[in-house]
Amino acid sequence: MITFSLFIPVSANAQFSNEDIQRATLPLPEELRADATVFFYDESGERVVLRTGTNHVECQPKHVDGYTRCSSTSSSERTDFTARMTAQGMSGEELQAALDEAEMNGLLPPQEIGSIRYYRYEENDRINLLWVVALPYALSEDIGMPTASQRENAIAGIGLPWMMLEGTSDAHLMIPINATEFSNPISH
Secondary structure: OOOOOOOOOOOOOOOOOHHHHHHHOOOOOHHHHOOOEEEEEOOOOOEEEEEOOOOOEEEEOOOOOOEEEEEEHHHHHHHHHHHHHHHOOOOHHHHHHHHHHHHHOOOOOOOOOOOEEEEEEOOOOOOOEEEEEEOOOOOHHHHOOOOOOOHHHHHOOOOOOEEEOOOOOOOEEEEEOOOOOOOOOOOO
């Protein structure tokens, strides 16, 4: 199973150049990049805005895990909550349980069905360009998606979409994006 740590705190003293801010938007389709908000989370899980955008997406510069991330602003409340819980030491199942509980108690809105998270990674040992579509509580049989991982095929530049975590609040489609300048090169 592929999992993504969404929140790795960055030192509040971290320096980001204009180039870093521009690079943070590269996972997005080109028409969304110029107007995206760019931010990071400090050690306490608090959001620090580097550039205020005017559209519906926001991005985080490359983390120490190598990923650059973008998502819809509709998920920012959930993203911020997750960052704060991660800063307090939560991860994995404990973090997922906290998210589910906060959602059940009305403290967090549920994930928007169909909202997209965009990921970019620059080494060829992982999927380089990946879009993840949220489908909370969906089942593979209901939407006609396979659940067998396409990770290795995606790393080889020929991956197809697949579903992960079906039936859970974090059910989602993994969609590797092939044949772009940021995609994994095709290897046979």
